[in-house]
Amino acid sequence: MNDQAIGIFDSGVGGTSIWNEIARVMPNENTIYLADSKYAPYGKRSKDEIIALSIKNTKKLLELNCKIIVVACNTATTNAIKVLREQFDIPFIGIEPAIKPAALNTKTQKVGVLATKGTLSSELFAKTSDQYANNIEVIEVIGTGLVELIEEGKIQTPEMGMLLDSYIQPLIKKGIDHLVLGCSHYPYLIPVLRKMLPTHIDIIDSGEAVARQTKVVLSKNNLLNPSNQEGIHTFFTNGSLPVLQEILKKNDLTSVSKAVNF
Template structure:
């Protein structure tokens, strides 16, 4: 395990979605160097097999380890729910995962009905099933696969008419079941929050995992003595194996480089 506080945090995702996690981490830990990998060439992970997802996660991890990262954030729900146990068994570096925030939604729901918008890979995973069983025994969970959403977001087509129509269709089964909490189970989906707020009744609370992941990252770094001590300007590097222009739209203030991985 790398144990130098000045080494960077690594973040990877199946594309640009994890930038929503990056923004929360960078906001909470502004002096930490960060390297971000957008594996957009292989997005979305949600329709791949567990074996394919695990292989991609290992490839991403090894790239970040080669850059001397001290901790890795798996900023993808599908990757976390399918591969994080294997990653933790295989590598000695600490990993922070991201999974749908079922627990807080189930605990706070007054209607005892919550919606989960996620990828097929997340909803069909063992980890998701276990979490639902433990924390949502007395709550109706309306699971909806966000088919087409990752592709639309990766293409930068968030505000167009077809995306709005698709989102309306996807949330309707949840509205029919009278949910009062909507859990976003994919790191791409926070970019849809402005659109969701236009569509959903005001009483429905939208939950994503960004702030919780940032807090957990700080806690783990602190507990391992790996928090950056210098109040310096952070070095932030973004790499994508697809179009730099698309990733750049989501992090316009940072340099984005192409990397063939």
Template sequence: MSNKPIGIFDSGVGGTSIFKEIHALLPNENCMYLADSKNAPYGNKSESEILQLSIKNTEFLINKGCKIIVVACNTATTNAISYLRTHYDIPFIGIEPAIKPAALKTETKSIGILATKGTLSSHLFHKTTDLYASGIKVIEQVGDGIVPLIESGKLESKEMKKLLETYLEPMLAQNIDYLVLGCTHYPYLIPMLTKMLPNNVKIIDSGLAVAKQTKAVLSANDLLCESTQQPTIQLYSNGNVEILNSILDNKFETSYLDF
């Protein structure tokens, strides 16, 4: 069982930001990544649609023999992970915006959250915010349009820069000193965001924390890979495989999936 792959899914290429962290921390582990790009973005879908897509992705990875599943999508985590954990007999790792570290570290008592509508409107997001951000001003911003631009290969486009300027302006006007990225696509924006933000505004994403949690859960369940051979990395996409390949610098081969 321990040599079986870690399964990872997202509503497209964004979850590769999580895959990279997991692969760096656990280089011996076999991994299987599923990009449901055909249905991206999840953030503007209903809770029922998100749940059904998450079930379909989960069952694909389980049927491929995965020993653990990382839901590398904030929207899918907040809307579906409770159901997945109660209906499937393997461990699940979820993703949620890193509100806690931002709330603990802010000096201006004002933080920004850039996320999808599906994440910001979820019960889990509000529960986390109420728990950790009491007394902190939380400026929520729905990142409409960001995921489609990334999925279509327009990461560094003029359209993206204009969109980000529109979203950052009201946050900066409220004196944020932390920007929390609440979607796994968004870490790919960090080089652009760093140029656009003042030096006092720090960016936080969940990637490394998720990788550490994945390792901890594998260890607790005696599922860490024992092999020292070169791991097998399998990537699947039902969208443009070239975009997935390019975002991973063509280090791995992607299979197209009619899914």
């Protein structure tokens, strides 16, 4: 099983930010990525819908013989990962907003979280916030419309700039010193955010931590690929193939991308 792929899914192209960290931390591992863009964003869907979509994606990755599945979507993790672990006999890695490092390092005791409605309203997010940010003011902002623009390839556009600015300025005025990105799509907005945010505000996302945890779980289960060859990466999307390819073109890796219905 060791040469089988790491399976990764997200509600679109955003989870490629997680994939990128996985490929960097474990360059010899093969990966298969599902961009479920047809149903993006998950954040505006009901919990039952999110669970059903997560099960659908898991079954597809199991058909493709993946050895572990990374749920590279905050909303899917916070709403569905418990069900996935109960239903499928395979290791799962989840992703959720990195509240803990923000809470531990804040000096102003004020932390901003930019995420989807589905993530912010989830039981797991509430539990994590209660556990790590009891004495911290966590200011939550729902990033309505951001995922849709990213899925349309409109990251560096005036439309994106205006929308993002409307979410960020109130956080700056409230005195945050950390901004937690609670959606795997949002790291692609970091270049835009850097221009908006004062230099003392740190941006935190979960990509590197997820990659490290994936490696730990693979090692514990004796599933690390012993090959010294560069991994082969396959990407599937049920949405716009050009948008996915545009996101991926910066990565000079052995990969193939396809438009398929799943």
